[in-house]
Amino acid sequence: DAKTTQPPSMDCAEGRAANLPCNHSTISGNEYVYWYRQIHSQGPQYIIHGLKNNETNEMASLIITEDRKSSTLILPHATLRDTAVYYCIVRVARYNQGGKLIFGQGTELSVKP
Amino acid sequence: EAQVTQNPRYLITVTGKKLTVTCSQNMNHEYMSWYRQDPGLGLRQIYYSMNVEVTDKGDVPEGYKVSRKEKRNFPLILESPSPNQTSLYFCASSLKGSTNLYQETQYFGPGTRLLVL
Numbered sequence: 049d050a051k052t053t054q055p056p057s058m059d060c061a062e063g064r065a066a067n068l069p070c071n072h073s074t075i076s077g078n079e080y081v082y083w084y085r086q087i088h089s090q091g092p093q094y095i096i097h098g099l100k101n102n103e104t105n106e107m108a109s110l111i112i113t114e115d116r117k118s119s120t121l122i123l124p125h126a127t128l129r130d131t132a133v134y135y136c137i138v139r140v141a142r143y144n145q146g147g148k149l150i151f152g153q154g155t156e157l158s159v160k161p
Numbered sequence: 162e163a164q165v166t167q168n169p170r171y172l173i174t175v176t177g178k179k180l181t182v183t184c185s186q187n188m189n190h191e192y193m194s195w196y197r198q199d200p201g202l203g204l205r206q207i208y209y210s211m212n213v214e215v216t217d218k219g220d221v222p223e224g225y226k227v228s229r230k231e232k233r234n235f236p237l238i239l240e241s242p243s244p245n246q247t248s249l250y251f252c253a254s255s256l257k258g259s260t261n262l263y264q265e266t267q268y269f270g271p272g273t274r275l276l277v278l
Binding site for chain 2: 094
């Protein structure tokens, strides 16, 4: 699975958009980009995933560059409850190797009033 | 409500005293796994199970056992706990996709914080 690089920390003002970048320059054509977050030692929570196209759901948007070497998670209107560690994970959906997620160090997002 | 539950949530024990951390999911998921989380090391997979009676080692299986006798339950067993197993443990589950690829979304339990003295 490709390695990802994320900034260790970011700040965002409440109500503004939070844009969290992720570099995955060695990504392969069949690898997906996933985002999870972990709020203060709770269980990680799935946010969104994508392969090539931009994706949007009720929580966030995922923008993947055309060459797929980087992506950005966008929280459109950040709230204090979005303060968490955000993990960008790249992996192939495999059958025989289970669904193991390889968590890096992530980005610690602090949303401030 | 769809969820993964773990018990106990907090546990303090002594070296060598066998313990079991239970994990249960109500989503009829085939795939279940255990992770441990340690400062500076992130989350690492201990064991996983692709279905009933099918289990396999993850990255850090030493000192742990698991069983999958029922689809909904996946207990983690520490036969002889040691201080280096002090950690935060998470159970996770997901569907197995109809195309034999695993569903991308994994659901995590709330965590079990274990201290081994």
